[in-house]
Amino acid sequence: MNHDAQTAPQAPTLGEAFFYWLKLGFISFGGPMGQIAMMHTDLVEKKRWISEHRFLHALNFCMILPGPEAIQLAIYISWLMHGVTGAIMAGVLFFMPAFLLLSVLAGVYLAWGDVPLVQGLFYGIKPAVVAIVLFAAWRIGSKALKNSVLWAIAAAAFVAIFAFDVGFPWIVLAAALLGVVGGKIMPDKFTGGGGHGASDKQYGTAVIDDHTPTPAHARFSWVKLGVTVAIFVGIWGLAMLAVGGQQTLNDMGSFFTKAAFLTIGGAYAVLPYVYQGGVEQYGWLTGPQMIDGLALGETTPGPLIMVVTWVGYLGGVTKEVFANPIAAGFAGAAVATFFTFLPSFLFILSAGPVVESSRNDLKFTAPLTGVTAAVVGVIINLAVFFAWHTFWPKATDATPFVAPFEWFAVVVAIGAFVALWKYKVDVMKVIGVCAVLGLAYTLAMGAM
Template sequence: MTTEEVSTAGNPAPVSFWQAFIFWLKLGLISFGGPAGQIAIMHQELVEKRRWISERRFLHALNFCMVLPGPEAQQLATYIGWLMHKRLGGIVAGALFVLPSLVILIAISWVYITWGDVPLVAGLFYGIKPAVTAIVVQAAHRIGGRALKNNVLWGIAAAAFIAIFAFRLPFPLIVAVAALLGYVGGRLSPSHFQGGGGHGKVDASYGPALIDDHTPTPAHAQFSWPRLASVVAVGVLLWALPMAALTASLGWEHTLTQMGWFFTKAALLTFGGAYAVLPYVYQGAVLHYGWLNPTQMIDGLALGETTPGPLIMVVAFVGFVGGYVKALFGPDSLFLAGAVAACLVTWFTFLPSFIFILAGGPLVESTHGNLKFTAPLTSITAAVVGVIVSLALFFAYHVWWPTGYTGRIDWLAVALSLAAAIALLKYKRNVIHVIAASALLGLLIKSLM
C-alpha cells in the first residue's frame, strides 16, 4: 500500500465478539501449511485486509509467542483474540484454531485404523511416508538456516544430535542442558546467543488499525498481580481436577491417566515447534508405552501435515490409535475409546498454551529483547535442529528399510523421498501439493506392483 493510499484509508469498523468468532472458526478450517503458512494467513487477514491489528503489534505478539513452548500460530491467535475481546475472546480464538482439526483427525484416524490395509489407503500412504521424510529434512534446513548463526550454536546442534541419536538420551534432558548452556553462554559470550525467534523488522503499513502502533493497552491487558494469580489458579485447577478424577477412578497406571501426564510434559517441551517434540513423543508413545508402532507414528505425522490446525495435533492421532488399540472401553466401544483418548490428550497438550498467553500477555513489553530471557531459547533452538535431524534419520530408516537394515532397501521409496526433497528445497513447492502428488504416485506404484 502506498503512502497516499495509507493516508486516505479509513479507520476499520469496530469488530464485535461474534464477528471475531466467525473469523476464528474460518481460520480453524483453512489453517493449512504448518506454522509458517498459518502465520502468513493471519497476517494477510488480520493486518493487511481487515486491519484489526497493526504490523508492529502483530510482530511483537509473534515474537512473544516464539519464546514460549507450544504451537506459536495457535498462541498468536489466542493472544490477538484476548487483546480484542478479553479472556473469552482469547479462549475462543485458540480453541477454534484446534477444534476443527481435532474433529477431522478423529474421523480420519478411525478410517486409517479400520481400513488402513485396504489397497487404496495403503497405496496412498506408500507415497505419503517418503514425502514426510523429506518434509522433516526441510524443517531441519529451515530452522537451522535461521538459528545456527555461529560455530557455538552449530556445536550445540551437533551435540544434541549425538545425544539423542547415539546415546538415546531423553529429550527433556537435552532441552534442560541446552537452556543451561544458553543461560551461561548469554552471560559469558552474549554475541554468540543473540537473536533467535525474531521475525524481521516492520517494513510495511496497511493503514490505521483497530489495535494500532500507539493504541493504549486496554485495561484488561494491563498487568496486575491479582489477575495473574487468578489465571494461574484457574489453569492449575483445569489441569489438576481432570488428572485427579482420572487417577481416582482409573488408577495412576491406567492408559488414560498416563496419557494425560505424558502429554502435559510434552506440552511444556515444544520449544521450536512440533518437529522438536516429536522425538519425545516417539520415545514415550512408541518405545515406552507401546500406544502405537513406528509405522503408525510416521502415518500420523502424514495425516497431521494434511489437516488444518497445528502440526502438534498429531498427538490426537497418537491418542486415538492408543485408545483404540488398547480397547480401553472393551471390544464393542473401540471408536469411543479412541475418540475419548484423542480429546483427552488434546486437552492436556493445549491447556498450558492458554495459560501462558493469558498469564504472560501483559508481560510482553517487559520481556521483549531481554538477552537473559532469549539466550536460553537461542540455545534450545540450536539443539532442536540436531534433534530434528535425528528424527529425519529415524523416518528414513523405517521408510527406506521397511524390514530393517538386514532386509532389502526400497529404492522406489528412496526415489520418492528425493523427488519430494527437491520439490520442497529447490523449487519451494507447497507442502500440501507435495504430499498430494506423492500420494498419487504411491497409489500408481502400488497399482502396478
C-alpha cells in the same frame, strides 16, 4: 481508500470474530509460518483489527514460548480484543476442525488401513514425510546455526539422542544451560538469530493501533496473575482427577502436559519426544503409524502439533480404554489434545499483561539460542528414524538393515526433498504427488 485508511475500522463484535476464527480453523493449512502469514494478511492488512507493530510484538512473545506459536498468536490477538472469552474462542476454534478431522481419519485408518488402495497411498506418503522432516531440519538449521559453537551443540544433541537414547527433556535442559553459560563467556556466539523485528510498513489506522491504550482486561496486576495461575492449576487438577481412574488416560494427561512445556522450537521439536513416549515408552502406536499420522497432520488444517490427536486416538484404541473402539479412540484423542493445548491458554492469559505493559521488542535469549541449535540435531535424528523405518520396513533393533530395501521409496524421498528445497513446491502438493506415485508403484508391482 487513502482517506479511509486514516480512520480506524469499526471494532469487530464477538460474533464477527467468532466466524473469522472458525473460518481460519478450517483453512489454516501450510504449517505455523503459513498460518501466521494468513493472520497477518487478514488482520493487519485487510481487516485492520491490529496494527503491524502490535501484531509483531505479540508474535515476538509467542515465538519464545513453548507451544505452537500460531495458535498462541490467535489466542493473544483475540484476548486483546475480547478478553478471556475471545481467547478461549479463538484457541478452541483454531484446533477444533483439525481435532474432529484427525479423529475421524484415525478411525478410518484403523478400520481400512489394510486395504491395498490405502496401503499404496501411504507407501508413497512415507518417503515424502522423510523429506519434509529433513527439509524442516535444513530450514531451521540454516537460520539457527550461525557459528561453529551452535553447530557443535546440534551435533552433540544428535549423538545424544541417536547413539545414547537420551530423553528429549534432558537435551533441552542441557542446551539451555549451555546457552546460559555461553551467553556469559562468549555472548557473540549466542546472540539470538531469527525472531521478528519491528516493521515500518503501514496499512492504515487499526482498531488496536500502535498507540491504542492497553484494554482494562489486559492490564497487569499481581492479583490477576495469581488468580489466573490458580484457576489453570485447578482446571488441570480436576481434569487429571477426571481421567485418574483409567491408567492410559492418566498417563496421557501427564505426558502431554510435559510435552506442552517442551515445544520450544515448534512442533518438529517436540515430535521426537512424542515419539519416544508414544511409541517406545507407552506403546500407544507403532513407528510406522506415527509416520502415517504425521503425513495426515501435514495435509489437514490446524497446527502440526495436532498429530497428538492421532497419537491419543490410536493409543485409546490400542490400550482399550473403553470396550467400544470409537469411544476409546475419541477419549484418547480428547485427553491428548486437551492437555497439549491447556498450557497455551495459561501462557497468554498469565503473561500477556506483562508483555502489554512492557511493549518492547522481545529478543531470543542465549538459552533459547542453545535450545534451538539442539532442536536441529534432534529433528535430524527424527528424519533418520523415519528414513530407517521407510527404507527398511521390516527392520528391528536386532536386525537394523534386514531385507527388503525399498529403493523406490529412496527415489521418492530424494525427489520430494529436491522439490521442497530447490523448487519451493507446496508441502501438500508434494504429498499428493508422492501418494499417487506410491499407489501406481504398488499396483504395478501387484500386477506382476
